[in-house]
Amino acid sequence: MKIRNKKLNEVILDSLGEGLFTVDQEFRIRTFNRAAEKILGIKRDQVLGDFCKNVFQASRCLEECPIRKVLETGQNMFDLEGELHDRSGRRIPVKLNAAVLKDESGEPIGGVVSFRDMSHLEEIQRNLLTRSNFHGIIGQHKSMQEIYNLIEEVSDSDSSVLIQGESGTGKEMIANAIQKTSRRKDKPFIKVNCSVFPPDLLASELFGHVKGAFTDAVKDRVGRFELADGGTIFLDEIAEMPLQMQVQLLRVLQEGTFERVGESITRKVNVRIIAATNKDLRKEMLAGRFREDLFYRLNVIPIHVPPLRYRKSDIPHLVQYFIQKYSLLTGKKIKEIDDEAMDLLIAYDWPGNVRELENTIEYAFARTRSDIIHASKLPPNVRLRPQCECEEPRKQTDQIQTANESVSEFQRIQSTLEKVHWNRSKAAQILGMGRTTLWRKMRQYGLLQEEK
Numbered sequence: 486m487k488i489r490n491k492k493l494n495e496v497i498l499d500s501l502g503e504g505l506f507t508v509d510q511e512f513r514i515r516t517f518n519r520a521a522e523k524i525l526g527i528k529r530d531q532v533l534g535d536f537c538k539n540v541f542q543a544s545r546c547l548e549e550c551p552i553r554k555v556l557e558t559g560q561n562m563f564d565l566e567g568e569l570h571d572r573s574g575r576r577i578p579v580k581l582n583a584a585v586l587k588d589e590s591g592e593p594i595g596g597v598v599s600f601r602d603m604s605h606l607e608e609i610q611r612n613l614l615t616r617s618n619f620h621g622i623i624g625q626h627k628s629m630q631e632i633y634n635l636i637e638e639v640s641d642s643d644s645s646v647l648i649q650g651e652s653g654t655g656k657e658m659i660a661n662a663i664q665k666t667s668r669r670k671d672k673p674f675i676k677v678n679c680s681v682f683p684p685d686l687l688a689s690e691l692f693g694h695v696k697g698a699f700t701d702a703v704k705d706r707v708g709r710f711e712l713a714d715g716g717t718i719f720l721d722e723i724a725e726m727p728l729q730m731q732v733q734l735l736r737v738l739q740e741g742t743f744e745r746v747g748e749s750i751t752r753k754v755n756v757r758i759i760a761a762t763n764k765d766l767r768k769e770m771l772a773g774r775f776r777e778d779l780f781y782r783l784n785v786i787p788i789h790v791p792p793l794r795y796r797k798s799d800i801p802h803l804v805q806y807f808i809q810k811y812s813l814l815t816g817k818k819i820k821e822i823d824d825e826a827m828d829l830l831i832a833y834d835w836p837g838n839v840r841e842l843e844n845t846i847e848y849a850f851a852r853t854r855s856d857i858i859h860a861s862k863l864p865p866n867v868r869l870r871p872q873c874e875c876e877e878p879r880k881q882t883d884q885i886q887t888a889n890e891s892v893s894e895f896q897r898i899q900s901t902l903e904k905v906h907w908n909r910s911k912a913a914q915i916l917g918m919g920r921t922t923l924w925r926k927m928r929q930y931g932l933l934q935e936e937k
Contacts, residue, residue: 579602826927
């Protein structure tokens with residue numbers, strides 16, 4: 486009968502999804518279920534009778550053994566964060582529970598520990614952090630994910646890139662990410678804003694000049710293209726470049742050669758060009774202000790950065806990022822923004838895009854004395870301006886896709902909350918969002934009722 490009961494107990498323990506083992510009062514392992522074998526990659530016949538500290542090699546075994554603690558206090562422990570190691574030394578993050586084992590008379594005879602493998606949650610958190618902060622670019626919207634993927638896919642290419650988007654969308658940050666992921670990342674990276682130089686000086690700035698080339702040319706000067714040789718040059722506001730300069734730039738793209746102003750010597754240069762503009766270059770071509778042949782030379786890898794009003798789901802991520810940034814810069818202990826303020830930020834149309842949003846958070850920081858930004862601290866134009874119902878034009882298939890994304894987000898949030906026993910702080914950390922954002926989404930999906 487005892488043998489039959491023992492087999493039944495083994496079947497019950499092996500049916501559990503959590504790893505579980507028991508020890509006697511000498512801390513020798515007496516049972517070790519199938520889930521524990523799977524999680525730790527250790528067979529039970531390798532550990533039965535061995536001391537648990539020898540098997541798991543965990544820091545808690547030496548400093549704060551949960552079994553010893555429950556035996557000393559008589560109080561069970563739940564959801565302890567820790568890590569176990571298998572015999573190969575592989576680290577496994579776990580959440581564990583520990584309880585006292587007692588005999589029929591109520592006397593302690595050992596302890597039982599159950600544990601859950603949390604490796605997958607760590608991986609999710611790493612992925613979320615990576616994909617919502619891509620080389621300083623903040624955003625999880627599908628359009629931004631597509632840009633990240635494109636940047637990674639062309640990392641081995643030296644082809645020209647043309648970045649188009651409204652002012653304030655972060656075109657320079659896209660250029661930075663392209664350079665950082667390219668095979669030229671350790672070479673010079675030179676930036677030029679084509680709109681800040683008068684037409685007669687832009688040629689000198691880009692290609693250099695020799696002494697006496699013009700009135701103020703008192704000595705030879707190396708241009709930006711020479712400085713960038715072997716690396717990358719970023720030409721911002723490319724639409725402002727005069728037509729004559731466009732011809733010279735086209736020559737660099739086609740032949741890799743140029744001449745300094747006032748010099749007839751042809752020089753060679755090996756530079757990758759990234760250009761950016763907030764204008765529609767096709768309209769500029771029709772108006773005769775931009776060369777068609779240059780456009781196609783630059784537009785080998787086109788990137789369009791969407792305005793913020795078309796990716797409003799990124800606003801909470803950007804807000805949290807700017808809150809962290811200005812907390813460090815100002816020393817203020819501001820950690821979040823209240824729901825009314827966030828609703829105003831999401832409803833606003835953001836004509837100045839991400840740059841305007843950052844300025845708004847900086848303004849709110851200057852006015853806030855508590856640890857939460859309230860709606861009353863936002864700029865008047867955000868609080869009082871009629872809200873725009875701007876949405877990116879979408880086809881029916883895109884609307885279906887958005888609905889599917891909402892279902893997916895609901896499932897991801899619900900699953901994470903369940904795994905951390907509805908601890909909002911931990912769930913928000915894993916999901917890569919602020920606690921206020923998580924609360925709002927829980928309210929949106931009706932998860933606050935489930936929490937109760």
